[in-house]
Amino acid sequence: DSVHYLIIVNSATTLSAVRTGKVDILDNQTLQTAQQMKISNPNIVQQAEPATQADTVEPNDSLAPFNNLNVREAMQMALNLPLINSTYYNGTCSPDPSTMTSNFMTGWGFPYSQWPAALQAQYAYNPTQAKQLLAAAGYPNGFNTNIIVDSSGEQDLIQIVQSEFAAVGINMSITTMDSASWISYVLLSHKETGLASRAGNGGWLGFTYEPIQEFNPFVTGFFANYTVTSDPVIDAASAKALAATTVGGLQSALTDANKEIAQQHFVISLLQPNIYSFCQPWVKGYNGQISALTASPGLFPGLCGFYQARFWIDNSLEQ
Numbered sequence: 001d002s003v004h005y006l007i008i009v010n011s012a013t014t015l016s017a018v019r020t021g022k023v024d025i026l027d028n029q030t031l032q033t034a035q036q037m038k039i040s041n042p043n044i045v046q047q048a049e050p051a052t053q054a055d056t057v058e059p060n061d062s063l064a065p066f067n068n069l070n071v072r073e074a075m076q077m078a079l080n081l082p083l084i085n086s087t088y089y090n091g092t093c094s095p096d097p098s099t100m101t102s103n104f105m106t107g108w109g110f111p112y113s114q115w116p117a118a119l120q121a122q123y124a125y126n127p128t129q130a131k132q133l134l135a136a137a138g139y140p141n142g143f144n145t146n147i148i149v150d151s152s153g154e155q156d157l158i159q160i161v162q163s164e165f166a167a168v169g170i171n172m173s174i175t176t177m178d179s180a181s182w183i184s185y186v187l188l189s190h191k192e193t194g195l196a197s198r199a200g201n202g203g204w205l206g207f208t209y210e211p212i213q214e215f216n217p218f219v220t221g222f223f224a225n226y227t228v229t230s231d232p233v234i235d236a237a238s239a240k241a242l243a244a245t246t247v248g249g250l251q252s253a254l255t256d257a258n259k260e261i262a263q264q265h266f267v268i269s270l271l272q273p274n275i276y277s278f279c280q281p282w283v284k285g286y287n288g289q290i291s292a293l294t295a296s297p298g299l300f301p302g303l304c305g306f307y308q309a310r311f312w313i314d315n316s317l318e319q
Helices: 012-019 031-040 069-078 081-087 116-120 128-136 155-166 179-188 210-220 230-243 247-262 304-308
Strands: 023-029 045-049 056-059 141-152 170-177 195-197 274-279
Touching: 012 023, 012 031, 012 056, 012 116, 023 031, 031 045, 031 274, 045 304, 056 069, 069 116, 141 155, 141 179, 141 230, 155 170, 210 247
Parallel strands: 141 170, 141 195
Antiparallel strands: 023 274, 045 274, 056 195
């Protein structure tokens, strides 16, 4: 007859409440947390689905050295995505890079499987070629930079990026900020002069939401365009999408933007991991639906009423 929506600030307290049956459903959890929960509470039902966005490293494309395409391509080649998948994610996600639209959005965008071989090669792990590209850009000895990271994200993943960048001469120091400060400093104020990332909380590629909204982070002058991308092809594709009167017209515009973003390396792709939901066995009708429980910071889940009206309790199983 009712749903009690709890806001618990401390994650350890939240997980304890799930383990003891005091909370029925918890979503948006990492692989590491899911593995721990499977050991401690194997009876809890787990749902896995691709995250709503891929993890990324976002350069300020308006400033040197990141305004040089060779530098951005070198950064991508420095990252061993298949190894990150097999080791960090235990092989649970796709090893493929993303462009703007998620590879999982069948029939939309420009999925990795459709990329020409020459473009796929630009995303393959190749530290030797990465060093050559840096030299061609005027950085034969690499360069120093900084990354602003959301402290609630996956710091271990950022350290892997740091190590792989260092192997080609890109020495990246790490500065962490709490989520509110990161949003204010990076997303809203665009004060970062190097790199930024919210790894573990989603990035600026692999979008799974409405196509029209996917353009916005790359449109010139958009408030959340914190990579400071300004590209006439993307701007034209966005205008084309807004003017489209057919599904095919919208798909064509989205493909145009995806191709340009993939070719120009405006954002450095990591991977699109799974996110995990936990559900007590007595709760029925829940299958990890996005926006049924959580939403962006400060927002209430937009589809909570629709989905939660379809949840029910099997009293024969409830503790």
